[in-house]
Amino acid sequence: MIPVLDRARIRALDRHAIERCGVPGVVLMENAGRGAADAIERWLGRRRPAGLRGARVVIVAGRGNNGGDGCVVARHLALRGARPTLLLAGAPGDLAGDAALACAALVGTGGALVPDVSPAAVTEALAGADLAVDALFGTGLDRDLAGASAALVAALDAAPVPVVALDLPSGLDADTGATRGVAVRAALTITFAHPKPGLFASAALERVGELVVADIGVPATLAAAVGAAAELVEAVDVAALLGRRPAGAHKGQAGRVVLCAGAPGTLGAALLAARGAARAGAGLVTIAAAPEAAAALDRRVLEAMTARLEPDDLERSLARVTAAAQVVAVGPGFGQGELAARVVAALCRSHSGPLVLDADAITLLAREPSALVGAPGPRLLTPHPGELGRLLRIGAAEVEADRLGAVRRAVERTGATVLLKGPRTVVGAPGALPAINPTGCPALATGGAGDVLTGIAAALACHLPLRGAAVAAAYLHGLAADRWAARTGADRGLLAHEVADELPGALAAVAGDPRPVPV
Numbered sequence: 001m002i003p004v005l006d007r008a009r010i011r012a013l014d015r016h017a018i019e020r021c022g023v024p025g026v027v028l029m030e031n032a033g034r035g036a037a038d039a040i041e042r043w044l045g046r047r048r049p050a051g052l053r054g055a056r057v058v059i060v061a062g063r064g065n066n067g068g069d070g071c072v073v074a075r076h077l078a079l080r081g082a083r084p085t086l087l088l089a090g091a092p093g094d095l096a097g098d099a100a101l102a103c104a105a106l107v108g109t110g111g112a113l114v115p116d117v118s119p120a121a122v123t124e125a126l127a128g129a130d131l132a133v134d135a136l137f138g139t140g141l142d143r144d145l146a147g148a149s150a151a152l153v154a155a156l157d158a159a160p161v162p163v164v165a166l167d168l169p170s171g172l173d174a175d176t177g178a179t180r181g182v183a184v185r186a187a188l189t190i191t192f193a194h195p196k197p198g199l200f201a202s203a204a205l206e207r208v209g210e211l212v213v214a215d216i217g218v219p220a221t222l223a224a225a226v227g228a229a230a231e232l233v234e235a236v237d238v239a240a241l242l243g244r245r246p247a248g249a250h251k252g253q254a255g256r257v258v259l260c261a262g263a264p265g266t267l268g269a270a271l272l273a274a275r276g277a278a279r280a281g282a283g284l285v286t287i288a289a290a291p292e293a294a295a296a297l298d299r300r301v302l303e304a305m306t307a308r309l310e311p312d313d314l315e316r317s318l319a320r321v322t323a324a325a326q327v328v329a330v331g332p333g334f335g336q337g338e339l340a341a342r343v344v345a346a347l348c349r350s351h352s353g354p355l356v357l358d359a360d361a362i363t364l365l366a367r368e369p370s371a372l373v374g375a376p377g378p379r380l381l382t383p384h385p386g387e388l389g390r391l392l393r394i395g396a397a398e399v400e401a402d403r404l405g406a407v408r409r410a411v412e413r414t415g416a417t418v419l420l421k422g423p424r425t426v427v428g429a430p431g432a433l434p435a436i437n438p439t440g441c442p443a444l445a446t447g448g449a450g451d452v453l454t455g456i457a458a459a460l461a462c463h464l465p466l467r468g469a470a471v472a473a474a475y476l477h478g479l480a481a482d483r484w485a486a487r488t489g490a491d492r493g494l495l496a497h498e499v500a501d502e503l504p505g506a507l508a509a510v511a512g513d514p515r516p517v518p519v
Helices: 007-020 025-045 065-079 097-110 119-126 149-155 202-208 220-225 236-242 267-281 291-297 311-323 340-348 360-365 385-392 396-401 403-414 447-460 464-489 496-501 505-512
Strands: 002-004 057-060 083-087 112-114 131-135 163-166 189-194 211-214 230-232 256-260 284-289 303-309 327-330 355-358 379-384 418-421 426-429 431-437
Touching: 002 119, 007 025, 007 220, 025 065, 025 097, 025 131, 025 163, 025 426, 057 065, 057 119, 057 149, 057 340, 057 431, 065 083, 065 131, 065 202, 083 119, 097 119, 097 131, 097 163, 112 163, 131 403, 131 464, 163 284, 202 396, 220 284, 230 256, 230 291, 230 403, 236 464, 236 505, 256 267, 256 311, 267 284, 267 291, 267 403, 267 447, 267 505, 284 291, 291 303, 291 505, 311 340, 327 340, 327 447, 340 355, 355 447, 360 385, 379 426, 379 464, 385 403, 385 418, 403 418, 403 426, 403 431, 418 431, 426 464, 431 464, 447 496, 464 496, 464 505
Parallel strands: 057 083, 057 131, 083 112, 131 163, 163 189, 189 211, 230 431, 256 284, 256 327, 284 303, 327 355, 355 379, 379 418
Antiparallel strands: 002 230, 418 426, 426 431
16 A cells, blocks of 8 residues: 655655755755656646647746655656746746755746746736646645735646656645645646645545656655555555455355345435445345345345345344354434334444445434444444544534545544445555545546445455455445446446446456556
8 A cells, every 4th residue: 555644744854865865855855856857758748649749838836845846747748849938936146945956946947937927927927838837836735825925726726738746745734634724726736755645635646637657766764764544555555455266265264244224206316226236246145124125125136035024023034144244234214213223222332243334324324333342243334424424423524524524534433444435445444544446537537336345345345354345345346437438438327236237347456457557
């Protein structure tokens, strides 16, 4: 997994590289700028027949280290045939340290630099450009922008050409992804050394655009010296978790999943969860429901089996149904009535095996989240932001404002593994760093997709610890949607059962080509 470093840790990493490892700061800046120029060359080469050759690039730079990075980028782009102009928010004498050295190198090699640039001048320069580069503010921004600074960011945000952001779009908070008054909307963000948590916030994704990580000339293992805020999942991680199925495997060994799911009017959720479990490799899937719902399901199931949960003999019928299960999942389309509440309470209290709680089960659990404390077996919660908000007694907007923080609080409060759904799913677990999933696309915004995810997680939990099952399930679920979108060229129209049906291809892709997926 790729370490994700927040503002404090990335500063500590720079200090460690400079003070303890002996890598001069100006070398780090040079490496970052050259890596950014490489990424810009690749990105523009896919969109412009001549690539960088003759491209008019306007770089809007601040007076800090991000501006220094912009100076290095300008110099390297000129070496590759571009026509860069650097617009500086101040005078060259305002820059200090490594940024001053980078600025002097740009000027000394004949680079075009315009000092004390105004928002109006930025707007005028951008009108004749092929590409803009945002080098105004980096990870250090921890305040809301106002006045001239905000006006410069707004002018860059209004650029009529694509914007490439260095480290992160100016105006975004590196830790939370919140907009600090005003922020740049980038087509490409080139972040340095390690990804930052804010780049994966739901509200930030539209401003981040395509994300590339550029190295700064120090080993990735150096992050261990400062610790990480989270981890970014890679295909190799999922491949290592999944392994290969034994040649002699039979359905009983492939995984036995019981889904307590479905009620009149929401039987589809149970069917989708069962389909997700089967497509993810579960050998035997049973849907357990109230007699009326089970009778209706009997007329629709093919690969799955059904079982009755008898309201008048619930404890015994529930024990009978779940006795042979390796994993039990509860919630999809189950409702929030008396029977559902009793089933959730009984499972939380007495089921000693892995238990996946989703949808209605989480809403019922939110009435008494302490029911999971001291649970007899491992638990996985798979909420969307609204459900997690109910669990934490906060609003969904507050969850979205700090997804990593919300997951950490939920793990602490429940002792469970928590998978927070969203454009960049986050998985938290006791004693482990939060894991951020890079796969998935807007096509997943379709009813029933979360039910499929529940089934996938349950199937994988037959053979994996819950954190590993949640990480792999989120990755495969998103990759299935990505594959559908790549094949169809569409960003909508994906049906939930199609997500399940794409899973074998996603599994094969991960097993056969376990390379990092670009984020």
